[in-house]
Amino acid sequence: MNDAAQAILAILQEKNITLDDLKTLILRESKSKKTCIAILYVKNKQAGETLKNVSHFLLGINGFLVIYSNPLSPASKTTAVLHVSGDNFLEEVIKNRTIKYGFDSFFQNNMPVFENALEIIQKETAGAQCIADLYCGAGTIGICLAEKNQRMIGVEIDEHAALRAKENALSNNIVPYEAYELSAEKTEKEILQKADVIIVDPPRSGLHPKLTKTILECTPKKIIYLSCNPKTQHDDMLLLLQNYTPIKLYGFDFYPQTPHMESLLICFKK
Numbered sequence: 004m005n006d007a008a009q010a011i012l013a014i015l016q017e018k019n020i021t022l023d024d025l026k027t028l029i030l031r032e033s034k035s036k037k038t039c040i041a042i043l044y045v046k047n048k049q050a051g052e053t054l055k056n057v058s059h060f061l062l063g064i065n066g067f068l069v070i071y072s073n074p075l076s077p078a079s080k081t082t083a084v085l086h087v088s089g090d091n092f093l094e095e096v097i098k099n100r101t102i103k104y105g106f107d108s109f110f111q112n113n114m115p116v117f118e119n120a121l122e123i124i125q126k127e128t129a130g131a132q133c134i135a136d137l138y139c140g141a142g143t144i145g146i147c148l149a150e151k152n153q154r155m156i157g158v159e160i161d162e163h164a165a166l167r168a169k170e171n172a173l174s175n176n177i178v179p180y181e182a183y184e185l186s187a188e189k190t191e192k193e194i195l196q197k198a199d200v201i202i203v204d205p206p207r208s209g210l211h212p213k214l215t216k217t218i219l220e221c222t223p224k225k226i227i228y229l230s231c232n233p234k235t236q237h238d239d240m241l242l243l244l245q246n247y248t249p250i251k252l253y254g255f256d257f258y259p260q261t262p263h264m265e266s267l268l269i270c271f272k273k
Contacts, residue, residue, distance in 0.1 A: 004030045004032060004039055006063060007030060007039065007041055007062045007063055007064045008028065008030055008041070010061070010062050010063070011028060011041060011043065011062065011067075014054070014057060018050075018053050018054070020045075020047075020050045020053070020054075023046070023047070024045055024046060024047035024050035024051075025043070025044070025045055025046065025047075025050075026044035026045060026046050026072050026074075026079050027042075027043075027044040027072075027079040028041065028042070028043050028044075029041070029042045029043075029044075029079070030042075030064075031093055031106070032093075033093045033094055033095050034095065034112075034114045035094075035095050035096040035097075035114070036093070036094050036095065036096070038064075038065040038090070038093060038094070039064040039065055039066075040059075040064060040065055040066035040067070040068070040089070040090055040091070040092075040093060040106055041059075041062065041064055041066070041067050041068070042068045042070060042106050042107070043067075043068065043069050043070065044070045044071075044072045044079040045069060045070070045071055045072065045085070046071075046072060046074035047074075048071045048083070048085070051069045051070075051071050051085040051086070052085060054069045054085070054086055055069070055085065055086045057069075057086070057088065058088050058089075059088040059089035059090075060088075060089075064089070065089050065090045066087070066088065066089035066090035066091055066092075066106070067086075067087075067088045067089060068084065068086065068087050068088075068091055068106055069084075069085040069086035070082075070083070070084055070085065071083040071084075071085050081107055091105065091106050092104060092105050092106060093106075093110070095110065095114065097114065097117070097118060097121070097143065097147050098118065098121060098125075098147045100146055100147050100171075100175045101171075101174065101175065102141055102142070102143050102146065102147070102171050103141065103167060103170065103171055103174075104140070104141040104143075104164070104167055105141075105163050105164065105167060107163075108140060108141055108161070108163070108164050108167065109140055110140070110141070110143070111143075111257065113257045113258070116255050116256065116257050117257070119255065120229065120253070120255055120265070120267055121144065121147055121148065123253060123267060124144065124148060124202065124227055124229075124267070125147075125148050127200075127225065127227055127269055128148050128200050128202075128225075128227070129150070131153065131198075131199050131200040131225075132153070132154060132199055133153070133154040133155075133156065133197050133198045133199055133200075134148070134149075134153065134154070134155055134156065134198055134199075134200045134201075134202060135156040135158065135190075135194065135195055135197070135198035135200070135201045135202065135223070136155065136156065136157045136158070136202045136204075137158045137187045137190065137201065137202065137203045137204070137205075137214070138158070138159065138187055138203060138204045138205050138206070139157035139158060139159045139164075139165075139168055139182075139204075140159055140161075140164050140167075140168070140204075141164050141167040141168055141171055142157050142159075142167065142168030142169075142171045142172055142180075142182065143171075144202055144204060144229075145157055145168075145177075145180075145202065146168075146171050146172055146175055146177050146180075149177045149180075154179050154181075154197070155172070155177060155179070155180045155181070156180075156181045156182075156183070156194060156197065156198060157172075157180065157181070157182045157183065158182075158183045158185050158187055158190050158194070159182070159183075159184065159185075160184070160185060160186040160187070161184075162184055165182050165183070165184040166182075166184075168180075168182045169182045186211075187203070187205065187210070187211060187214045188211035188212075188213035188214045188217075189213075190214065190217060191217075192217055192220060192221055195217060195218065195221040195223065196221050198223050199223055199224045199225070200223060200224065200225045200226075200227065201218060201223045201225070201226050201227070202227045202228075202229070203226065203227070203228050203229070204229040204230075205230070205235075206231070207231055207232040207235065208232075208235060209230070209232065209235030209236060209238060209239050210235075210239045212242075215239060215242050215243065218243065219242075219243065219245055219246050222246050222272055223272070224271070224272050225269070225270065225271055225272065226243065226247060226268075226269075226270040227267070227268075227269055227270075228240075228267070228268040228269075228270065229265060229266075229267050230265060230266050230267075230268070231257075231263065231265050233264065233266045236266055236268060240268065240270070243270060246272060246273055247270040247271065247272060247273060248270060248271050248272075248273055249268055249269070249270050250269050250270065250271050251267075251268070251269040252266060252267070252268050252269075253266065253267040254266050254267075255267065
C-alpha cells in the first residue's frame with residue numbers, strides 16, 4: 004500500500020497537480036484476498052482528466068480510480084467517476100462467505116474482531132425463522148449469519164450497496180433473501196413484522212426515532228444492536244425499554260489506540 008501511495012504521489016508531482024486540485028487519497032485493502040485499490044478524489048476536474056492514462060498495473064495494485072468530488076463540500080463524495088483502471092471493488096472472505104463491496108462502501112477493517120462479534124450474533128440468531136438486517140450495507144452481517152432455509156431481509160438506503168447485498172446473497176446461495184433499497188426509518192411495519200429477530204448497525208447518530216417507533220409497534224422477539232457510538236445506543240435503549248429488556252452487553256476494540264469502540268447489545272421482548 005505504501006509503495007502504491009508513493010507511486011501515485013510521484014505521478015501527481017510529474018503532472019504538476021497541486022494540493023489545491025486534490026481532496027483525498029484512499030487506499031483500501033482486502034485482508035483475506037490480499038488485494039488493494041486506490042481511490043483519488045479530486046476537486047479540479049481538468050486535473051483529474053490528466054490521470055486517465057494511469058494504469059493500476061503501473062501502481063502494482065488491483066484497481067485505481069479517479070473521482071471528481073464537488074469542491075463546495077469538504078466531504079469526499081462521488082460527483083463523477085473520471086477514470087477506472089482495474090477493479091472498482093474489493094472482496095473479503097468472512098466465515099466462509101465471500102462479500103463483495105464497492106470502492107466507496109463502508110466495511111469493517113478489523114476482521115478478527117469483527118468475526119468475534121459475528122460469532123456472538125450467530126449464537127443469538129440460531130434457530131430464528133426470519134431475520135431483518137437493517138443498515139445492512141452490502142449484506143455482510145446477515146449473509147455471514149444465514150442458516151439453511153433461514154429467511155433473511157436486508158434494508159439499506161444506498162442504491163449500490165443494496166444491489167451488492169442482492170448479488171452477495173445470490174453468489175453465496177443465501178435463499179430466500181430479500182433486499183430493500185430504503186432508509187431504515189422508512190421500513191414499513193409489514194417488513195419488520197415478518198422477522199422474529201432484528202439486527203441494527205446504525206451510524207454514529209443511532210436509530211432514527213421513526214424506526215424506534217416502528218420496532219416498538221412490531222415487537223420482534225429479539226433486537227441485536229451493534230453500535231459504533233455507545234452514547235446514542237444508550238439513548239435508544241432508554242426508549243426501547245418500553246417493550247424490551249437488555250440482557251447482554253459486549254464491548255469490542257475495533258480501532259486500537261483510538262478513543263472509539265463498538266458495543267453489542269442483546270435485548271429480549273418483555
